Amino acid sequence: MRRERKETKEKKEKRRGRVMWGVIYVAAFLVAFGGSVAFKMTYNPFGDEFSVDWNDSVGRVYNDIAYGEGEANKFDLYLPADDTKSSYGLVVYLHAGGFTSGDKSGDAEILEWLCQRGYVTAGINYTLVSEEHPDASVYSQSMEIKESIPYVIAEAEKLGYPIDEMAISGGSAGCCLALLYAYRDAKTSPVPVKMVFGAVGPSSFYPEDWKCYGFDLGTEESDAAAREMFGAMAGKELRAEFGTPEYDEEIKDISALLWIDENSVPTLVAYGKYDKIQPYEGSKRLLAALEENHVPHDYYLCEHSGHGLQNDNKVYGKYMRKITEYLDAYMPIDETM
């Protein structure tokens, strides 16, 4: 009887121990899983390498300066603290957002970082495609950017920062617009455009490249869908057959690579091989056009990443460091001025 009781007690203790450890395992799993998710989402592999502690000793920013009639026609201007130079280089950075969203304020970090290097920097908004602005398009946005540049330069000059050269850049949609300005509109710029840089910006609009949208199938439906989307982006109806010179002529307004020639500005770009938002295949055409025309360029491919270049920190870091190399090479700051 006594022995039986002892055995039952031991069994109970064993069971209690098993339950307790089971609870510990589950709790540990949940905590470790949650911690890992939080860490992965917030971890910045570059620390403060590409950011700056922004304060008056670094520079000052003027927000929402108007450059046109539209509600979105505004820019932020970042001025370096050192206002003693006789001239400055301007770096424009255009925001991402698929042409339908985004704001210049989202690029404050990179604009501040570049400003801290001694450049006047500007983030420019453009009219986004929306229910209120159904007629907005990549083309109309690119024209707004073109119209904004003289205002940015004039405002900088008014504030005591004469601009004598510029670079244009952006991310995703902003990169698309930056490439367009650099290759299509640079000759109309009030100051020489020295270089362009950006990441994951579409520059070509051939259905066979846009596999991620199913436009490469070559069916009537896929062609019609491609025609509709590219037409909406170009802000006009596309009538020419795909793959013909007439089509190139129609789409040229928004296809930056079709403007590349031997006089195009040095170009630094980064793309993701598995991009689902804009096709990696299109970036290969951009690369080919740069090579064919002997345009100085650097092309970084993030082999494991999509549109966010999120899985290749090493390559992304190299791309960011290359920006400073490009600025030093093509738009150096003269410390003696």
Next chain:
Amino acid sequence: MTLTQKRILILAIVIVTAAVLGRLAVRAVLNVLLGGTLFGGNFL
């Protein structure tokens, strides 16, 4: 190996597995949204 040692070893394996799965879960979600591979590239 005592029972407690075994349990601690299992606990360590559970924690490491959960940490790797958490990282992969974020990566998988981002890959669905943006594109990308589950393995390769940066670990952290």
